[in-house]
Each structure stands twice: as C-alpha cells, then as structure tokens.
Amino acid sequence: MILIDPARWPAHGTEFSHLVSDTSLDELHRFAASVGIHPRAFDHDHYDVRAASYDRCVAAGAVEVSGEELVRRLIASGLRVRTPERAPKQEAVVPGLTESWHELMPGHEALGLGLVRRWLQAHRHYHDVRHLAYVLAALDTLVVTDRSVRLAAWFHDAVYDGAPSDEEESARLAISLLTPILPTPEVQEVARLIRLTASHDPSPSDHAGAALCDADLAILAAPTARYDVYVRDVRADYSHIGDQAWAVGRTQVLDRLLSHERLFTTPYGREHWEAPARVNLARERDRWASSG
Secondary structure (H helix, E strand, C coil), rough: CCCECCCCCCEEEEEEEEECCCHHHHHHHHCCCCCCCCCCEECCEEEEEHHHHHHHHHHCCCCCCCCCHHHHHHHHHHHCCCCHHHHCCHHHHHHHHHHHHHCCCCCCHHHHHHHHHCCCCCCCCCCCCCHHHHHHHHHCCCCCHHHHHHHHHHHCCCCCCCCCCCCHHHHHHHHHHHCCCCHHHHHHHHHHHHHHHCCCCCCCCCCCHHHHHHHHHHHHHHHHHHHHHHHHHHHHHCCCCCCHHHHHHHHHHHHHHHHCCCCCCCCCHHHHHHHHHHHHHHHHHHHHHHCC
C-alpha cells in the first residue's frame, strides 16, 4: 500500500510530505512515476513530495496517514533504512579520503586535495567523492594494497563529464600529474588500469585489472535501497536526457550487463557480488522497461 503523511517538512521555500510503500520499493517507484514524481526525489525508503503534489498523490490512491503512522508502517514492513545503512553525505567521506591519500602518497597532500576537489565538482551526482570512497572500500574488501591499483581508483573518474572520452582524459591527467613523482612503468600501469574501467573487461591473467574493475562495479551488488539511490544518482548525472530516451537507453545498458557471462572476475566478486548484482540489475531493467 502507498502511504503519504501531511506536508509539514520545510525546505526550498515549500513543505514536503513523505511518500512510502509498506509493500516494496518496486511498488513505490511505479506509483511515483505514475504521478510524475521525479526519480531525484527518492531517498532510500521514501520520496520527498512537494506540497503542491500532495492532492495528486492522494487522488491516485495514496493513503493519508500521520507521520507517526507512516514511520510505524514502514518499520513494520522491513523497508525502513536506518542512518548507518544510507549513502553518506559528501562531507562525511572527505576526511577519510584525505587520510587514505596521505597513507598512499605521503608528502603529496596538495595533489590529493586537488583530486578531492575534482570529485566534489557540483555537476557530479553518482561519480562523486562517495563513489571514490566506495571503490576504495571495495578494494579493502578485496585486500588490494598495490599502489598502482589504488592510484588508478583515485584517478579513474577524476575527469567526469559523462562523455565516452572520460576514462582516456582521466588516464592522461594521471600521466601528467604522476610522471614527475613516480617511475614511468608505474605511471603507465596506472594509466592502463584507468583505461580498463571503460570496458571492465580484464584478461584472465590481469589480477590488478580484475580487482579495479570489480571494485568499480561493486555498487551493483549493494542492498536494494542503496542500489536504488545509485540509480537515482546516475539518472541525475544524465538529467539532460529526457525520461523516454533514458528508459530506452538505460534498458539497453542493463541488457548488455545482464548478457555478460560474468560481471565480476575476482574470486570474491564472483562469490559475494555476482548474484545480488544480477538481482538488482534485473529488477531495475523491469522498472525502466515498463515505464518505457
């Protein structure tokens, strides 16, 4: 059942309601799309709905309940996402990134701060500091300490404009910034790994490439609500594309991913990330296919 509480949460010059489902996130996404609530309004377990859209939601079938009742029903459904399980705010991950860079490249703090500023650019929604932190955490899970791999993670989306040339431009940036301070073979390896994130197709013997590619795709295996926030943010990265074209194009991307014999190539990735990633991808595909 779709539930909505009174519009009493102030922000952006208006007041907001919370729109939830006590059945499934799929039901919530379908309803939100049917009444014209933008995907960007989704926040882990609810949509933030402007007061001007309240009557439209009720007319479409949302049940009016108090804020307390909405929370109680959401918790009882098992769909409530607590703060520790939510995607962190950008500012929350910056100190950890700063410390991580210092451990990786002591004495080159200015270079690290410059990279963090790139990842904090205002036009980024998914490909921001949270994605960088997620990739580095995934490398920790894979027990990857190789400096070249971790540097490639730092640089792999350092240039991001949503263009096919982003990986190549990021590789060139790494070469220009690292050549004065690292041996040439290591710089070339970092650049090679960055370019590999364009295809995510390492050779069977490329263990470094497999680790970076798996870490870059680890978000696909996230818990359902966290995955849906990833989808929300990717959609925002391509907000210049209309909804119909997005649904068609994104469905094609998902079909291509699902057609791969395997998404992950490290032993850990195959064992722990492959199955949940396919569930997430298939569920998202159904969402866009039905809306398209």
